[in-house]
Amino acid sequence: MIRHTVSFTLKHPAGSDAERVFLEAALVLAAIPGVQQFERLRQVSAKTDFAFGFSMAFADRAAYDAYNAHPDHVAFVRDRWVPEVERFQELDYIAL
Secondary structure (H helix, E strand, O other), rough: OEEEEEEEEEOOOOOOOHHHHHEEEEEEEHHHHOOOEEEEEOOOOOOOOOOOOEEEEEEHHHHHHHHHHHHHHHHHHEEEEEEEHHEEEEEEEEEO
């Protein structure tokens, strides 16, 4: 199992319609075959200044690779992520 996570901050003002629309648009990722346990998260710790997170799981590397190449993921990254995300950190985990 691979746990794919990304913490990020949007270019949009907090609480704006643009922020809400971006987070709703991200639901397209949950429908991609192989995606499990998709979550959109609001970051609440004072220890980081990222505002949001996405988290999802994949059964194996093949499912994760298929997700990365899926047309809906490629389009979301191109059309929403690149123009609207200010900065991010991506981490992928496997259990020890």
